[in-house]
Amino acid sequence: MNFGRLFKSKPTPRIASSPPFNYLELRSKPYYIVGSVEVGNTTTKCVLTATDMTTGKTFIVNKTVKMTRDVRRPKAGEDVFAHTINGTPLTKESIAELVKNTLIESHERARLDIKTDLHFVVRSTGVVAELDSPDQVGTFIQALAKGCLDAGVPPRLMTPAMSIHNILEKFRRYTMIEKVIFMGAVASCFPPQGSTGVEVVANEMEGELATAGIKEGSRWTDVDFRNPCLSMDFGTTLDGRVTSEELPYAHTIGNLLGLAGAIPDAVVQGTGLVDKMTGATLDIFDGKTKPDYGKEAQQYADQINDLVKIEKVPLSRTKYGLVPVCPEAAAGNNVVLIGCDVGINGSDLSKLSSVGSDLYQSKSLKILFGTLDLAMAKVASRLVQVGVEEGIVTKNTAIGVTGRAGISGNKPSLIIEEIEKLGLYDQPEKNVVFVDDGLARGAAVMARCMNSMGTPKNPLGGLRGGRCILKERMDYESSKSSAPVPQLDRPEDDTQAYFVGGHKRN
Numbered sequence: 329m330n331f332g333r334l335f336k337s338k339p340t341p342r343i344a345s346s347p348p349f350n351y352l353e354l355r356s357k358p359y360y361i362v363g364s365v366e367v368g369n370t371t372t373k374c375v376l377t378a379t380d381m382t383t384g385k386t387f388i389v390n391k392t393v394k395m396t397r398d399v400r401r402p403k404a405g406e407d408v409f410a411h412t413i414n415g416t417p418l419t420k421e422s423i424a425e426l427v428k429n430t431l432i433e434s435h436e437r438a439r440l441d442i443k444t445d446l447h448f449v450v451r452s453t454g455v456v457a458e459l460d461s462p463d464q465v466g467t468f469i470q471a472l473a474k475g476c477l478d479a480g481v482p483p484r485l486m487t488p489a490m491s492i493h494n495i496l497e498k499f500r501r502y503t504m505i506e507k508v509i510f511m512g513a514v515a516s517c518f519p520p521q522g523s524t525g526v527e528v529v530a531n532e533m534e535g536e537l538a539t540a541g542i543k544e545g546s547r548w549t550d551v552d553f554r555n556p557c558l559s560m561d562f563g564t565t566l567d568g569r570v571t572s573e574e575l576p577y578a579h580t581i582g583n584l585l586g587l588a589g590a591i592p593d594a595v596v597q598g599t600g601l602v603d604k605m606t607g608a609t610l611d612i613f614d615g616k617t618k619p620d621y622g623k624e625a626q627q628y629a630d631q632i633n634d635l636v637k638i639e640k641v642p643l644s645r646t647k648y649g650l651v652p653v654c655p656e657a658a659a660g661n662n663v664v665l666i667g668c669d670v671g672i673n674g675s676d677l678s679k680l681s682s683v684g685s686d687l688y689q690s691k692s693l694k695i696l697f698g699t700l701d702l703a704m705a706k707v708a709s710r711l712v713q714v715g716v717e718e719g720i721v722t723k724n725t726a727i728g729v730t731g732r733a734g735i736s737g738n739k740p741s742l743i744i745e746e747i748e749k750l751g752l753y754d755q756p757e758k759n760v761v762f763v764d765d766g767l768a769r770g771a772a773v774m775a776r777c778m779n780s781m782g783t784p785k786n787p788l789g790g791l792r793g794g795r796c797i798l799k800e801r802m803d804y805e806s807s808k809s810s811a812p813v814p815q816l817d818r819p820e821d822d823t824q825a826y827f828v829g830g831h832k833r834n
């Protein structure tokens with residue numbers, strides 16, 4: 329018998345550390361400050377990051393989080409153009425107000441000035457359930473622009489620089505804008521948009537940001553999370569990408585979408601501990617209650633997973649897990665859509681609430697938390713499993729997880745255990761990384777990519793184990809006669825546009 333294996337200690341999950349930011353260095357070091365404004369189904373956030381341009385490492389300077397359900401009610405005459413998954417009505421004006429207040433509060437707390445200290449703002453949203461097609465996310469992003477402008481953000485901080493003259497003097501030595509054009513690959517990966525110009529999934533931008541953010545976050549660990557990789561962002565909804573193993577730029581060969589935190593939320597809504605409609609796991613999570621992972625928790629987790637459907641999205645669907653998709657466009661672009669749903673577009677969420685009700689009436693909070701951790705770990709490994717079955721995930725693929733519903737509690741250890749069972753890796757802990765605030769970190773990466781700023785000595789681009797690809801990028805670009813030409817004379821006020829992979833979409 330192999331005793332080494334029998335007594336093997338549990339692997340330690342690699343969780344990117346997030347050391348506190350030293351404000352005293354703000355003036356002495358070249359820090360690039362980016363605001364990530366995110367309106368999610370559960371939370372609305374402004375996350376301010378500072379990236380040290382010499383190392384490419386990103387620090388969280390401030391994170392101001394509000395509950396989206398606390399947005400002010402629509403006023404008479406306003407057009408309700410979206411609802412969160414739980415039914416909170418949103419108008420352009422109410423979102424703009426929420427965003428404005430969150431941005432201002434975040435800057436006040438960080439003692440930064442919006443007009444003079446901030447270098448870039450990236451806007452994103454997970455509130456896509458009500459859109460009829462993936463393309464419509466642009467309208468929402470435009471509403472976010474209003475909030476940013478109202479808060480005093482200069483319009484030029486929302487669009488790519490495109491020319492060295494638009495880059496602040498102190499950052500000019502860090503940009504390669506005169507050597508490499510930004511061709512739409514953020515952190516070395518093209519978005520899944522082919523010749524048709526049709527978006528394949530409504531929250532592709534979130535997946536792009538999360539992937540880039542996990543790449544940056546992995547720098548704080550010994551996991552090399554470059555291409556090929558698979559990212560999973562467990563917000564209320566799921567987003568993420570699978571990338572190919574190509575140089576200099578990888579392609580998006582998979583997208584993850586559907587329900588994520590909405591699964592534990594539905595369970596918790598059944599317990600009676602939170603509001604039946606808008607309650608969230610976040611409302612009861614305390615970090616002190618030690619979860620129980622015993623037999624009962626496992627049984628409830630199995631019941632939950634029986635209700636959760638994870639599969640390649642069938643061609644017939646226009647929405648999967650409430651997220652608008654275009655499976656035909658995906659197939660045309662060789663992108664596999666991996667979806668997570670409960671019934672059809674959440675039709676069985678009430679069954680999850682019944683599980684929650686049953687669980688809490690007869691058991692305890694410890695078992696509830698244990699159940700949710702076990703259930704989500706299984707969801708994560710099932711998503712990876714579909715990727716393997718579809719041939720887009722191999723032993724070379726690095727896995728990255730971000731978002732509260734994927735990294736809170738003991739989920740990292742449990743996810744490692746589940747992934748170990750798939751038998752993909754000899755050492756899963758060296759191939760799986762957990763990153764907090766992946767999306768905001770990704771916003772910081774995207775801001776720099778749009779301005780051709782990078783750190784060749786510590787690259788995000790390229791392949792796992794490989795070196796910087798600046799030379800390959802230059803060769804590639806000179807070989808492409810059809811390369812997009814930067815618009816040097818684009819008007820400054822282009823805030824109504826939004827950018828996925830830096831490409832203007834409206």
Ligand SMILES: Nc1ncnc2c1ncn2[C@@H]1O[C@H](COP(=O)(O)OP(=O)(O)OP(=O)(O)O)[C@@H](O)[C@H]1O
Nearest residue numbers: 368369370371454563564565589609610732733736
């Ligand atoms: N301990 C926990 N266990 C499971 N889920 C949790 C836990 N804590 C928070 N969550 C869930 O994470 C989700 C919130 O995460 P986050 O704030 O990233 O989502 P969001 O940005 O509002 O959503 P989206 O961007 O998908 O619209 C909620 O569904 C919340 O209940």
Ligand SMILES: [Mg+2]
Nearest residue numbers: 366368454563
């Ligand atoms: Mg989100």
